[in-house]
Amino acid sequence: MKVYTLADYAGMDTEPEILFWVGCAGSFDPRAQKITQSLVKILHHAGIKYAVLGNEESCTGDPARRSGNEFIFQMMALQNIEVLNMYKVNKIVTACPHCFNTLKNEYPELGGNYDVVHHTTLIQQLIDEGKISIEGGAFQGKTIAYHDSCYLGRVNNIYEAPRDILNKLDGDLKEAPRNRTKGFCCGAGGAQVFKEEENSTTDTKVNHERVGELLETKPDIIAANCPYCILMMNDGIKAKGKDEDVMVYDISELIVQANKW
Amino acid sequence: MVQQIIFLALLGLVSFLAFKSYRHIYKSIMLGKGMVISGDSGARWKNVFLVAFGQKKMFTRFIPAMLHLFIYVAFLFTQIELVEIIIDGVLGRHRFFASALGGLYTLIINSIEFLSLGALISTIIFLWRRNMLKVPRLVMPEMKGWPTLDANYILIAEIVLITAIFTMNGCDSLLQKLDPSHYPDTGHLAISSIVGNVFFAGLSESTLHFLERAGWWLHIIVVFGFLLYLPISKHLHILLAFPNVFYAKLTSRGEMSNMPEIMNEVKSMMGLGDAGEEEPPMTEELPDFGCKDIFDLSWKNILDAYTCTECGRCSSVCPASQTGKKLSPRKVMMDIRDRTTEVAAALKEKNYDKTAYDDGKSLFDYISEEELFACTTCNACVEACPVMINPLEPILELRRYKILTESAGPGDWLPMFTALENTGSVWQMPNERFDWAKPLEEAEEG
Known part of the structure; x- marks a missing residue:
């Protein structure tokens, strides 16, 4: 290609x-x-x-x-x-x-x-126009939890397009407890991803907090729309020892997997 | 007659003091940088109608929103009664509107009574939420001391006010039967007739008369006291919420304010400068960038701070606050107000002339780097504020000062800055930017 x-x-x-x-x-x-x-x-x-x-x-x-x-x-x-x-x-x-x-x-x-x-x-x-379609089968019986990124969601008010795509997969889409306008940050924005976090009285990292919340939905897959969210989620999942059980993917990757491209 | 004179004197005094202190608030807010806020007044009025008047953003949390709505609507309706009290006080009349409005008056007073009962219940629940239940956002560190007292004072004053209204109306409902010539018929008042029968039945006419007057005076004194207390209280939001929502930013949340002086500097560095534009002389001292003190903030940022009622919805959704970091957006707004109050008090005698003001302090004596640099710019605080305060804007302006003027800030960021300057990427990498495409091309060949 x-x-x-x-x-x-x-x-x-x-x-x-x-x-x-x-x-x-x-x-x-x-x-x-x-x-x-x-x-x-x-x-x-x-x-x-x-x-x-x-x-x-x-x-x-x-x-x-x-x-x-x-x-x-x-x-x-x-x-x-x-x-x-x-x-x-x-x-x-x-x-x-x-x-x-x-x-x-x-x-x-x-x-x-x-x-x-x-x-x-x-x-x-592209899906609506019929330019691409999604083959069924790949996500049957899988639970997918969706994470809203701040800059797509709260900052630019795009909440539905990612959900519409995920709903077309044959998995079970789960919402995080805090979603859409209340979606909780992954901790990367504002150039935070390039520095260590400040001291915490509870010894908590933002991404650990968010991953913990997403894991409550017992997902097989966490779907996101931002490469920095995905880096933060992967890091959080590793810290919780769940990186064998739960995978973090961008929505585009799920389409590619479904279609075996 | 004596009551009339006392009332007029009190009204005059309160008006004078109120004028002085509200003027001081206005001048304090205007210590911020001048900036013209314009554009789509239709959208602005829509915000005032839906968000300020209609409380739309409160309803993301239903229970406190309902409790607050009772107090708010009761407050709005009670203004009708307040107008009557002032007319009665000035003219020495009793229930001026009763005879004029007839059945409508009965309806209005009954509505006020039902709303007041709702407000009383809400107020008690609010006191309980703050002091017994200790709702987390209401007991965060910045709430220690004065902010908690302030909140409780207001709630207690609310209870006193409602008690005064029911004492006044309860006694009145009995006096209407005993002395109809002085106490015009208000029609049946559902709540105060019960209050009258339960608490005041069997008292002598003179005692009832005294209690009715006491209730009337207590009511107006609490209102006057409230008016004079507001300027030093978080409760100023009942007035400032409206202009604050009107002037709230209409452009995208994602757009940070541009810095034209830096843009032009970079343009001329890159040889992109507009022809005819004069370059600044090299000897000129470097100007300060970003915000160091309240004078560098916009007046809208300071209006935000004075509008804040310290509800803490911002901090309860802030990823930094919620993971135990020192940053709390509410505290940032409280700090801006405290610093403005401090500066304004010092400048009051100098006719608010801010030129060359220097007390050796700045906003950085209130807000630390640790707080500023913990922000992820996620906009959760901006989204959460029921009165459209933007805590993110001052945080980012203070960051600009630290980074651009002081060259301070987290050392972790230096490699990123260097990589951006040298390679145009956030990481300094040995490979090329376009290398990601190689596997795709190789896959085809293979």
């Missing part, structure tokens, strides 16, 4: 329909790379003409901005916007809610105006 960049397309007579924004986690983290590869497979099977930026992509700047480092945020953002505008990008899909939020809500003020969708929204559309 050949993945084309916008630079590749520039040398062809045709233009891609959509840019797949991969993000740092999706590019470098071995676990998150699997999510990137899954989304590529989905786009491929749906017959969507997509491209990536490849080595021309940088961090959107979200963790820099939220840590308080506006200088580095502006450096990242302005550089990305220059590249995106040079290629006349209109539509972007990304599997990272943090990239999604910054591209969608923060780039316009800096001169970057794009139609940005999160991959769960796009996947739901």
Whole structure:
């Protein structure tokens, strides 16, 4: 499967329909790379003409901005916007809610105006349009607990698209006790994932708290929509010694598994 | 006549003191940075109607929302009676509206009585929740001392107020039969006729008259006291919730405020500067970025702080607070208010002129780095606030000061900053960004 960049397309007579924004986690983290590869497979099977930026992509700047480092945020953002505008990008899909939020809500003020969708929204559309279908069987008898990421859910009000997709799998979808607007953070946002947590009077980590709550639903699978949530969940599950019993997947990975792509 | 004079004197004094202290609150809030809040007044009024007036966000927690609703609606309705009390007090009349409104008056007073009974029950349950049940969000560390006293004072004052209303109306219902010329017919009052018969039946007419007056005066004194107490209390939310909701941010939660001065600096560094834009002279001292003290916050941030009624819904959903970290969004709002109160008190004599104000302190004497850097920016606090306070905004502005102006903050972040500057990625990696595609391409070849 050949993945084309916008630079590749520039040398062809045709233009891609959509840019797949991969993000740092999706590019470098071995676990998150699997999510990137899954989304590529989905786009491929749906017959969507997509491209990536490849080595021309940088961090959107979200963790820099939220840590308080506006200088580095502006450096990242302005550089990305220059590249995106040079290629006349209109539509972007990304599997990272943090990239999604910054591209969608923060780039316009800096001169970057794009139609940005999160991959769960796009996947739901592809299913609705009949461009991809979900084979039954893979998740029969499995319990799937869904975790709302903050930046898709509370920040951007997307609660239903991921659930609609999960409901199409033949597993049993379970809600966490705290879900939707009350969804509990995995602990990664605001650049927390890049530092140790502050001291806790109860010696509790945010991801352990969240994983504990999700495990109450006795899931076989925890489904999420954010590579950083997935890193935090995996870490929490390992700490609780449950990594043999419970798997954490991105929604795109579940589609790929169902269809054995 | 004597009562009339005393009432007028008291009304004048209270009005004067109230004007002074509410003006002080206004000036305190305006110590924040000037900023124009505009855009879609339709959406803003809709928020006022649904969220402030309609209490929409309260109902994510049904039981406290219902209890609060009783007190709130009783408070709104009682204003009708309060207007009558003021008219009666000024004109030396008794139940001015009774003869004018007839049957409608009976309906209004009966409604107020039922709502007051509901409010009384709610108030007692609230006292119990705070002091006996100790609902976790109501007994967190920042609630020790004054905040807990403040909350209890208000609840106790509420009980005194309702007792006064029922004493007044209970005695009145008996006096209407004994002295109809002075006590106009209010129609049958369901609750106070029972109160009258149970507590006051058999008392002499002069005792009843005294108790009725005592209830009337106690009612208005509690109201006046309440009016003057509000500016130093968390209870100011009953007034400020409305403007605070009106001015709440309408744009996406996900958009942090842009810093144009840094954007322009970076643009000129990258050679993207708009033509004709002058570069700042190199000798100029580096400006401060972010917020260090209340003067750097927007007036809306300070309005948020004065609107906060310390219910703690924010902290009860905060991932940091809930996992034993020092950060509590409610405390941040309380700290901003406390610091503003401190500064405003010092500036009162200087006509609130904030130029060159320096007491050697700042918000960082109230809020520590440990608190600021524990925030995951998950927006749970923003979502939870029933009066649309945004605790996240000041937290992030204070972070900006620490990182940009002081170059402080967690050392763990330095490798991330360096990696971003050098490689454009959050991790410094030996491989290339696009390497993730290799297995896909190899799979095809293989």
